[in-house]
Amino acid sequence: MTRSQDLPDRDQHEDEPTEPSQWERFGVDTTAPHSARVYDHWLGGKTNFPPDRAMAEAIEQAVPSIKEMARANRAFQGRAVRHLASDHGIRQFLDLGTGIPTSPNTHEIAEEVSPGTRVVYVDNDPIVLAHARALMVSTPASRTTYIHADLRKPEELLSDPALTATLDLDQPVGLLMIAVLMLIADEDDPWGRVAALRDALPSGSCLALTTPTQDFDPVAVGQVTEAARAGGMTLVPRTRDDVVRFFDGWDLVEPGVTPVLAWRPDGPPPANPWAAYYWGGVAIKR
Ligand SMILES: C[S@@+](CC[C@H](N)C(=O)[O-])C[C@H]1O[C@@H](n2cnc3c(N)ncnc32)[C@H](O)[C@@H]1O
Numbered sequence: 377m378t379r380s381q382d383l384p385d386r387d388q389h390e391d392e393p394t395e396p397s398q399w400e401r402f403g404v405d406t407t408a409p410h411s412a413r414v415y416d417h418w419l420g421g422k423t424n425f426p427p428d429r430a431m432a433e434a435i436e437q438a439v440p441s442i443k444e445m446a447r448a449n450r451a452f453q454g455r456a457v458r459h460l461a462s463d464h465g466i467r468q469f470l471d472l473g474t475g476i477p478t479s480p481n482t483h484e485i486a487e488e489v490s491p492g493t494r495v496v497y498v499d500n501d502p503i504v505l506a507h508a509r510a511l512m513v514s515t516p517a518s519r520t521t522y523i524h525a526d527l528r529k530p531e532e533l534l535s536d537p538a539l540t541a542t543l544d545l546d547q548p549v550g551l552l553m554i555a556v557l558m559l560i561a562d563e564d565d566p567w568g569r570v571a572a573l574r575d576a577l578p579s580g581s582c583l584a585l586t587t588p589t590q591d592f593d594p595v596a597v598g599q600v601t602e603a604a605r606a607g608g609m610t611l612v613p614r615t616r617d618d619v620v621r622f623f624d625g626w627d628l629v630e631p632g633v634t635p636v637l638a639w640r641p642d643g644p645p646p647a648n649p650w651a652a653y654y655w656g657g658v659a660i661k662r
Pocket residue numbers: 411412415449450453472473474475476478498499500501504525526527528553554555556559560
């Protein structure tokens with residue numbers, strides 16, 4: 377696994393890349409679209425290149441409100457992390473498929489509730505690795521770290537020395553898989569990988585995840601999947617039953633697997649909870 381020490385200085389994140397060539401020497405392929413950068417474009421970030429923007433715009437043709445959906449997904453993440461920290465006492469998080477750093481990130485939200493929180497971020501995209509210093513912001517009380525690894529190898533990931541130096545796997549962990557499982561094809565057995573992660577965590581651990589779905593608008597989401605496939609990206613929307621299986625054996629927290637907009641909204645219930653095509657849920661291991 378590559379460590380963040382090999383990478384450009386953290387300050388580079390402040391300026392953001394201007395030339396694709398700046399990234400190519402870090403193993404970033406800027407000639408094809410990549411999920412992290414397409415998503416970064418929707419969130420208003422600057423770490424994306426012409427092929428990413430072309431893919432983002434092709435998807436926007438099919439789903440014009442895709443940017444609002446990406447924000448709704450991020451907002452779910454914020455509410456879920458706050459819920460785990462406040463209501464379930466989670467003091468350590470494992471955030472898989474972190475993405476290009478976007479504020480507020482998991483450690484910022486969790487530390488508002490509990491300053492001693494520990495966070496391990498994991499992604500397998502070199503461009504996220506290049507931003508890793510933005511994610512490694514320890515204070516005397518809390519500690520965050522970043523691991524460049526593949527969630528399809530759960531045993532390797534969980535035994536990584538950087539992970540075990542930061543998280544105590546005998547204590548409850550908040551496992552986050554926010555908008556990442558759609559990038560794991562069925563042939564790669566995402567349910568088996570998630571089960572291996574669930575099994576390795578102790579009682580009191582929680583799992584929060586979101587994933588896009590075809591359930592609310594099969595035609596538009598079919599077009600999105602097709603556009604992604606044509607651009608060489610894996611994107612597998614999942615049904616509600618598929619999503620429920622990711623939590624197998626754990627107790628879903630109320631209100632269960634719902635559209636992300638309907639999951640414990642901060643304000644009044646949304647008028648149209650199906651406006652963002654993502655399922656989301658949180659469960660606890662008893
Ligand atoms: C759409 S972004 C989501 C970022 C963030 N979780 C959020 O919801 O705002 C998905 C991220 O998952 C990462 N990813 C995809 N497959 C992965 C894998 N097998 N292991 C680790 N990370 C992966 C991608 O590189 C990308 O950064």
